[in-house]
Amino acid sequence: MRAFKQTFWLTLIKLGIFITILSLCLFLFLIFTKGGKVISLSFLFEPPKEGMTKGGIFPALIGTLYLTLGSILFALPIGILAAIYLSEYAKPSVFVSAIRIAIKTLAGVPSIVFGLFGLALFVNFFGFGVSILSGALTLGILILPTIINASEEAIKTVPQDFREAAYALGATKRQTIMKIVLPTALPSVLTGAIISVGRAAGETAPILFTAATFYTRRLPKSILDEIMALPYHIYALMTEGTAPKFQVPIAYGTALVLLLLVLTINLVAIIMRYRIRRKKKW
Amino acid sequence: MVESEILIKELNLWFGNNHILRNITMPINKNKLTAIIGPSGCGKSTLLRCFNRMNDLIEGVKITGSIFIDGKDIYSEKTDVYALRMKVGMVFQKPNPFPKSIFENVSFSLQIKGKLNKQAISQRVEKSLRDAWLWDEVKDRLHTQAFELSGGQQQRLCIARALANDPEILLLDEPTSALDPQSTIKIEELLIELKKTVTIIQVTHNIAQAARISDYTGFIYLGELIEFGPTEKIFTTPKDKRTEEYLTGKFG
Numbered sequence: 001m002r003a004f005k006q007t008f009w010l011t012l013i014k015l016g017i018f019i020t021i022l023s024l025c026l027f028l029f030l031i032f033t034k035g036g037k038v039i040s041l042s043f044l045f046e047p048p049k050e051g052m053t054k055g056g057i058f059p060a061l062i063g064t065l066y067l068t069l070g071s072i073l074f075a076l077p078i079g080i081l082a083a084i085y086l087s088e089y090a091k092p093s094v095f096v097s098a099i100r101i102a103i104k105t106l107a108g109v110p111s112i113v114f115g116l117f118g119l120a121l122f123v124n125f126f127g128f129g130v131s132i133l134s135g136a137l138t139l140g141i142l143i144l145p146t147i148i149n150a151s152e153e154a155i156k157t158v159p160q161d162f163r164e165a166a167y168a169l170g171a172t173k174r175q176t177i178m179k180i181v182l183p184t185a186l187p188s189v190l191t192g193a194i195i196s197v198g199r200a201a202g203e204t205a206p207i208l209f210t211a212a213t214f215y216t217r218r219l220p221k222s223i224l225d226e227i228m229a230l231p232y233h234i235y236a237l238m239t240e241g242t243a244p245k246f247q248v249p250i251a252y253g254t255a256l257v258l259l260l261l262v263l264t265i266n267l268v269a270i271i272m273r274y275r276i277r278r279k280k281k282w
Numbered sequence: 283m284v285e286s287e288i289l290i291k292e293l294n295l296w297f298g299n300n301h302i303l304r305n306i307t308m309p310i311n312k313n314k315l316t317a318i319i320g321p322s323g324c325g326k327s328t329l330l331r332c333f334n335r336m337n338d339l340i341e342g343v344k345i346t347g348s349i350f351i352d353g354k355d356i357y358s359e360k361t362d363v364y365a366l367r368m369k370v371g372m373v374f375q376k377p378n379p380f381p382k383s384i385f386e387n388v389s390f391s392l393q394i395k396g397k398l399n400k401q402a403i404s405q406r407v408e409k410s411l412r413d414a415w416l417w418d419e420v421k422d423r424l425h426t427q428a429f430e431l432s433g434g435q436q437q438r439l440c441i442a443r444a445l446a447n448d449p450e451i452l453l454l455d456e457p458t459s460a461l462d463p464q465s466t467i468k469i470e471e472l473l474i475e476l477k478k479t480v481t482i483i484q485v486t487h488n489i490a491q492a493a494r495i496s497d498y499t500g501f502i503y504l505g506e507l508i509e510f511g512p513t514e515k516i517f518t519t520p521k522d523k524r525t526e527e528y529l530t531g532k533f534g
Contacts, residue, residue, distance in 0.1 A: 159378075161374065161376065161378035162378065162380055162381070164336070164374065164378070165374065165378045165379075165440070166380075167336065167339060167367065168334060168336060168367055168371070168374075168444075169368070169371075169391040169443065169444070170364045170366075170367040170368035170394070170395075170447065171364070171390075171394050172364060172394075175394050179390070180380055183382075184381050
């Protein structure tokens with residue numbers, strides 16, 4: 001009986017691993033075979049043509065780059081400042097607990113809700129319209145909790161020894177943070193930030209009402225222009241297309257490009273993390 | 283009696299409800315090396331951290347009494363703690379260079395003061411490294427990471443970093459306990475050289491080291507200063523039975 005239980009248990013574990021690997025392989029196989037056919041240099045660098053039945057995805061690619069870059073420019077400084085407050089200044093209190101709960105809650109909010117929030121606040125209230133700015137700000141708020149958490153963790157791993165050494169030399173708290181703590185934590189902070197960039201690049205819902213447009217041939221001239229983006233382009237091709245026979249393959253091609261983009265971003269983060277660990281001697 | 287530069291007067295310290303230092307009164311003499319010895323947990327490191335007010339950083343600390351440096355009470359409200367810490371340098375038990383280059387480590391305190399130009403900073407860095415007997419070993423690689431140095435070199439770098447502030451007093455908290463015997467000897471010889479220009483207060487676990495290099499010794503036990511005097515006297519004719527028992531290895 002015992003032996004049977006043991007075998008049963010092991011089989012169950014192996015099955016779990018098998019299903020995981022199988023679905024990942026199937027997923028990659030499907031995206032690569034279906035998307036691989038349409039991918040070419042001109043697919044990457046040409047705008048869509050003839051009602052999006054031909055041509056490439058260049059404006060969407062550029063749009064996604066702008067949106068993610070904008071979101072990180074907005075979220076990184078704010079996230080780092082918040083993390084400094086939480087890890088270096090905040091003393092346990094009801095107020096600080098409330099902030100922490102708020103950050104956790106923010107991290108759990110469905111992304112479509114962020115989309116509606118961005119529409120109400122940035123598009124309408126601030127009057128930025130449907131634009132790169134509105135979309136980047138909405139995405140920025142979406143990734144803010146991740147950046148705060150990653151930064152706080154990174155700041156916490158800076159050894160107390162370094163802070164003591166700085167104080168003992170006559171440094172103020174601000175100098176200690178700016179010149180010792182933050183530079184030491186920065187590589188890990190950036191690793192966390194890069195991972196959230198990957199997240200921002202793939203999100204559709206937050207930009208649905210705030211930044212994305214169905215179709216444009218021209219590239220944006222200012223941050224108040226609306227823009228195409230890879231995830232939304234897929235959505236548009238699959239739901240609003242008039243010629244699915246031509247448009248579905250393009251959607252898969254776009255999906256593959258998006259997938260490769262996110263994988264590359266994550267790979268950069270992994271390599272950075274590896275190098276930090278190897279270099280770290282304290 | 284030699285002119286005393288520092289005077290601890292009726293110093294008491296609590297962490298929360300723990301009475302760590304009990305009514306300590308003790309003079310520290312200028313340009314001498316004073317060793318503070320005692321079993322672990324007796325409060326000797328805490329006492330050392332009173333001289334540059336590092337205990338201020340700990341939550342729930344309460345301090346009464348005074349420490350006079352050059353006639354001024356550093357625990358008075360008027361004291362500029364940051365200026366005090368520049369005047370009273372500190373070297374820690376474990377070498378703790380910043381994860382920066384050798385040059386950046388030594389120039390850190392000069393950079394934050396922000397009063398010197400580049401050339402003056404370079405000169406001060408060189409002088410500090412020379413004074414810490416490290417210059418010849420690092421002069422060709424000032425811009426490599428401090429962590430590339432050996433443990434003993436790192437500790438001398440930390441001494442150089444403290445010296446860059448041109449301190450009057452240098453506090454050392456068991457500076458050789460993490461080092462090999464050779465590095466230890468080198469640092470001991472360095473300290474004997476340094477006391478010509480700086481007053482040194484050193485906490486040590488190592489009784490033999492205190493006997494070798496210190497001029498004065500204070501023995502702390504359970505937060506009280508049991509005995510204080512010239513090292514020779516303390517080691518040859520201790521007055522208190524507890525001092526004798528500690529020095530002969532009966533406890534500690």
